[in-house]
Amino acid sequence: MPRSPVMETSAPPIEALIVAVPETAGSALYGMVDVLASAGNLWEELAWTDTPYHPIRPRIVSPVDAPFVCGNRVPVTPDQFVGDDPSADIVILPELWLAPDDDLKGRYPDVLDWVRRRYHAGSSIYSACSGSVMLAATGLLDNKEATSHWGYEDLFRTRYPKVRFRPEPPLVFADPAGRIVTAGGTTSWHDLALHIIARHVSPGEALRIAKVYLLKWHSEGQLPYAALVRPQPHADAIVRRCEEWLAEHYRDAEAVTKMAAIAGIPERSAKRRFKVATGTTPINYVQSLRIEEAKRQLEAGSVSFEKIAADLGYENLAFFRRLFKRSTGLTPGQYRRMFRPFMEAGGGTLRGP
Secondary structure, eight states: OOOOOOOOOSSOOEEEEEEOOTTBOHHHHHHHHHHHHHTTTHHHHHHTOSOOOOOEEEEEEESSSSOEEEGGGEEEOOSEEGGGOOOOSEEEEOOBOOOTTOOOTTSOHHHHHHHHHHHHTTOEEEEETTHHHHHHHTTTTTTSEEOOOGGGHHHHHHHOTTSEEOSSOSEEESSTTOOEEEEOSTTHHHHHHHHHHHHHTOHHHHHHHHHHHTOOOOTTOSGGGOOSOOOOOOOOHHHHHHHHHHHHHTTOTTHHHHHHHHHTSOHHHHHHHHHHHHSSOHHHHHHHHHHHHHHHHHHHOOOOHHHHHHHTTOSOHHHHHHHHHHHHSSOHHHHHHHHHHHHHHTTTOOOOO
16 A cells, blocks of 8 residues: 655644653653654554644753653653743643652752743643642642642642642643643543543644544543542641551441540540541541542452442442442442452462562
8 A cells, every 4th residue: 555655744743842850750741741752643654544644742841951861760851940940832731750748849940930930821731640740839730730640749738738638530721721621530631632632733743643542531530540548747646546547447347436435535535636637537537548448358258249348337338339439430240340350360369569
């Protein structure tokens, strides 16, 4: 089959600058570069269909005007220097290697100022995973909805309380015009790249890129992957003792009442101190422990959800089913079908770290 000649369209490419700092995850950085650079040409080359073109020109911008290494010692050679105040139609803040309590405050002021200037000049601003922590540090997310990896929910609650954090969706639009978009977990940059191509090139081209790279839209959101119970740093020894007791006795129908007795203080005071220290109520904490146990059993075996619910102390199966779906975004059957293949691929044995 003869091929049409390779020709570029006359329209100038859309300029996309992807921010790189030493904490940047190299896979997300270069993955975004590859996928955006492939729009308009990779499918066309492989399928010998339309004339290839390059509608997006992705480049790397950095506060360092020299080569450096980012996360896992991946080498980076920036194309642009933040100090030169480069312009761009699109600015992307990819995933960063950050501790769950690292708010980035005090670091990279030049980058934060440049991102704010670009937004006010009309650029579209996108972040993926923990890149939204850097975006939050600019103040552009104040009083707006945003997402990030579910592991940073507590950081947003304590360090960026003005941001209305949503842990469940893969993408969150901070404004009606869609000029600020945040993406959730680590591989949500796939969703973000497809969204950028769909919006700035065409939905059809986004579909073609998804086919070439075998990318899927994470329509299930982040909830199925999230750990519902995470240790919170606090100095309340009584609450810590309560957490440890609940971790062993969450099946008990009167767990919260007995927890207060273990604490040695009035139940009302125990509940109040628990909420202040952990950010959640004792009953929600117990329910999360029970759902985590249900998830483990659904992942690892073929026990019916009815038996799992009964073992966890729920006589009202419909209530626990609703609670499970609200917490994970999936029905028990959907959850089992989603995660059971991982167990089967590993020989049916769940190994911890």
